[in-house]
Amino acid sequence: MLLALLGFTLVVQLRSNDADDGLAATRQEDLVRILSDLESEDSRLLAQIQELEQSKQQLNSEVGGREAAVAEAERRSQDLGLLAGTVVGRGPGLDITLSDVGASDVLNTVQELRGAGGEVMQLNGANDKAVRLVASSFFVDASGGGIIADGEHLSGPFHLLVIGPASTMSTALQIPGGVVASAKSDGGSVTMDSRSLVEVTAVRKAAALRYARPVS
Known part of the structure; x- marks a missing residue:
């Protein structure tokens, strides 16, 4: 013009x-x-x-x-x-059931899944409590049964929802002497269902850092 x-x-x-x-x-x-x-x-x-x-x-x-x-x-x-656990996540992955297991078995499962490409996780207890798992998550055996996950008491059996490559994670858990075999030897069990859509709905509050500051 x-x-x-x-x-x-x-x-x-x-x-x-x-x-x-x-x-x-x-x-x-x-x-x-x-x-x-x-x-x-x-x-x-x-x-x-x-x-x-x-x-x-x-x-x-x-x-x-x-x-x-x-x-x-x-x-x-x-x-x-997603990494910090402050937003809801969805995607393909696994729905894992852990029965008659302790805190160490849950920890081993989470660590194995992270190494196999698990990106977002949520641990559900039979008592309708859910915890979003992040890098700082911890697990302790609770007196009277169940475990303490990040300060929350969860009773078993536990459902672990994880978003990531289902086939890779499933294979990692079933390697000889791995998570499935270890849980079985201790009298527990680990079963897995591959899902095209896993929804992780539990979220955490954003942490307020007291000492760390980004470098400009």
Whole structure:
């Protein structure tokens, strides 16, 4: 639109000059001066057009850059939220049932799953308590039965929901001398169901750090 407007202005100005009867009697040196002025105006307008085009490209680039930065920040925030346990997660994985096992068996299972690509986990007790498992999670045998997971008392049997590569995690748990074999030797059992969709709904409150600060 800007180019069309500027072109229209130049055409009108040239036609106006051509239509001016006074130009027929204008001296040659005056005509040269008028032509020079028109060429200078044309150059100035073309320079303005180039500046405006550069400004437009820069603005478009900056807008696109900001949008890309915001999208990347949101993605990173979601990923960190899943790792920290502050947001709900869903995806393919395993629904694991652990029966007649203790805290050490649960810990071994969680560690094996992490090593096999487990990304998001939730431990459910038979007493309708659920705990979102994160890197700092701990497990202790509770007096009278069950376990203490991150300060929450859970009674067995336990259901461990994990999002990740189901076949890889299942194989890792069933290696000779691994989690399944160890639980069986202790009188317990570990069974697994592969699921196309596992929903981890338990969440944790974001931790308020007292000492750690990011390095700028």
